[in-house]
Amino acid sequence: MTALYPLSAVAHQPALRMALSLLAVSPDIGGVLIRGDRGAAKSTAARGLAALLPSRPDGTPAPFVNLPLGATEDRVVGTLDLDAALKGEVRLKPGLIAGAxxxxxxIDEVNLLADHLVDVLLDVAAMGVNRVQRDGLSAEHSARLALVGSMNPEEGGLRPQFLDRFGLCVDVQAPTGYGERAEIVRRRMAFEADPAAFTARWQAEEAMLTARLSAARDRLPQVALPDALLDTIAALSAEAGVRSLRADLVLYRAARALAALEGRREVREEDLHRVAPLVLTHRRDPRLPPPPPPPPAPPQEPSTPPTEAPQEASAPPSPQDDPEEVFAPAANPAPLALPAAPTPGAGGGGSAQGRTVRTVPDPQAVTLAVPATLRAALTRTGASGGPMTLTREDFRAPVREEVTGRRVLFVADASGSMGTRERMGAVKGAVLDVLREQGRRDRVALVTFRGAGATLALDFTTDAAAAEAAITAAPTGGRTPLAHALTLAAQVLTGEQGAQLVLFTDGRANVPLTPGGEAWADALGAARGLRGIPTLVVDTETGHVRLNRAAQLAGVMGAEWTALSPAPAG
Incomplete structure (x- = not known):
């Protein structure tokens, strides 16, 4: 048997160890999500937890089941046992949930797992029962398991509704202190050199932790939470901007588990404050409140002549630049329609279809899911006792997961010419409207331009909350370096095949790429370099005198054009 790295030997991750301990005491907390960089002991700690759980009734050790990303719904929840069906018996073939x-x-990289499987697993973790109803089969079995998911946020996030359903969340990262890092490496090298000797050295610590968890599980039913602390729970959730009542329930359960761990039969207020970060961090609404604008940079000393231009600027800022402001997003009467994206696989010989994640009855199916179709036929004819026949009622069609989502780069003019509450608020509102329609695999990026240059405010990410926070906090003010923004957009889109571009601008460029250049000519030249990329130009120009430069840009880029429609003031 392969030796497991002891959980008690995981160094300098106290929050992670506490979260897993709470889950071991009270599985109805609903699972633990571990977010962090590679090499931060996520999977090591999860494996170590299994060794501390009580044995099964038959005396076998508590299992550790690693759910592969390629698993189908049948493999996860269970399905009809074909061997039994051929003998005329309708029986469940257990899946990975039963094994756990x-x-x-x-679940490693839970953020990359199909949405419907995440939903099923979170349901099972919360209820402790797995109910299977498929192919004419109805069955259920116990599923008292500790659900642990891990993910690297750089590879995409989870939808907010799934984040909310994970009871606890821990953000882990490798420590930066020299001594702490050295201690982690020292322990790991000792384990790899002689796993048996290392685990023997930590056996006493593991036995103490096992006994503590066991005693806490026995004590948990007697732990009470004073009624007055329910107000504290409500206050903690409200102050964090959490709308879901699930957070309050998990706070209640986690605080009781902590009190049980510490040998008490009554919850104290300090218990709630200790578990609150684990319960509320991933549920906190990043849009409330919006981050304040950064403080203005200190003025340059006049006695020190500049030796070179700032790295981000191509021209010195003007003393007449507008002061920066941060405007809140505003509602838009007409939602934007993104430019048409190329069909995945078109022209490249690739298939746009992903793997089959489940099947559905479909008498008119063009493509059959053969195993599921046979199971349906066996179930129907097995119940009647006659020979197996196949009818259209048995047909099952595959449902395939999406392979890739959209990639959309937003380029937003944040210059002083946008500096009215209605215009910049409408731009932010339009971007957020598109984000709210974002699929789980969609990736978005944001470039803003103002003052002397353009900035990649957010690189491509699937984290809609991070995108909303970046857009909401974008300041406004300064001149209009349009050519810089289009040049940066071309760099960001390099290698992003099939990406789409949405450009918000009034076209009034006034910062050239090089001193002495012509700003509008530079902007047109940079726009030509983006021709061929599916683009929507959103014209933000207002007023009685209009230059219609955004429409000219759209023509040069071969892009679609639309006018921004701010909501009426007042």
């Missing part, structure tokens, strides 16, 4: 009963079900 009484132990740990671990």
């Amino acid at each position: 009963d009484g132990g740990v079900l671990y």
Whole structure:
């Protein structure tokens, strides 16, 4: 048997160890999500937890089941046993959930798992029962398991509704202190050199932790939470901007588990404050409140002549630049329609279809899911006792997961010419409207331009919350370096095949790429370099005298054009 790295030997991750301990005491907390960089002991800690759980009734150790990303719904929840069906019996073939009963079900890169499987697993973790109803089969079995998911946020996020359903969340990262890093490496090298000797050295610590968890599980039913602390729970959730009542329930359960761990039969207020970060961090609404604008930079000393231009600027800022402001997003009467994206796989010989994640009844199916179709036929004819026949009622069609989502680069004019509440608020509102229609695999990026240059405010990410926070906090003010923004957009889109571009601008460029250049000519030249990329130009120009330069840009880029429609003031 392969030796497991002891959980008690995981160094300098106290929040992670506490979260896993709370889950071991009270599985109805609903699972633990571990977010962090590679090499931060996420999977090591999850494996170590299984060794501390009580054995199964048959005496076998608590299982550790690693759910692969390629698993189908049948493999996860269970399906009809074909061997039994051929004998005329309707029986469940257990899946991975059944195998994890009484132990740990671990999902690495849970953010890349199909949405419907995440939903099923979170349901099972919360209820402790797996109910299977498919192919004419209805069955259920116990699924008292500790659900642990891990993810690297750089590879995309989870939808907010799934984040909310994970009871606890821990953000982990490798420590930066020299001594702490050295201690982690020292322990790991000792384990790899002689796993048996290392685990023997930590056996006493593991036994103490096992006994503590066991005693806490026995004590948990007697732990009470004073009624007055329910107000504290409500206050903690409200102050964090959390709308879901699930957070309040998890705070209640986690605080009781912590009190049980510490040998008490009554929850104290300090228990709530200790577990609150684990319960509320991933549920906190990043849009409330919006971050304040950064403080203005200190003025340059006049006695020190500049030796070179600032790295981000191509021209010195003008003393007449407008002061920066941050405008809140505003509602838009007409939502934007993104430019048409190339069909995935078109011209490249690739298939746009992903793997089959489930099947659905479809008498008119063009493509059959053969195993599921046979199971349906066997179930129907097995119940009647006659020979197996196949009818259209048995047809099952595959449902395939999306392979890739959209990639959309937003380029937003944040210069002083946009500096009215209605205009900049409408731009932010339009971008947020598109984001709210974002799929789980869609990736978005944001470039803003103002003052003397353009900035990549947000690189491509699937984290809609991070995108909303970046857009909401974008300041406004300064001149209009349009050519710089289009040049940066071309760099960002390099290698992003099939990406789409949405440009918000009034076209009134006034910062050339090089001193002495012509700003509008530079902007047109940079726009030509983006021709061929599916682009929507959103014209933000207002007023009685209009130059219609955004429409000219759209023509040069071969882009679609639309006018921004701010909501009426007042």
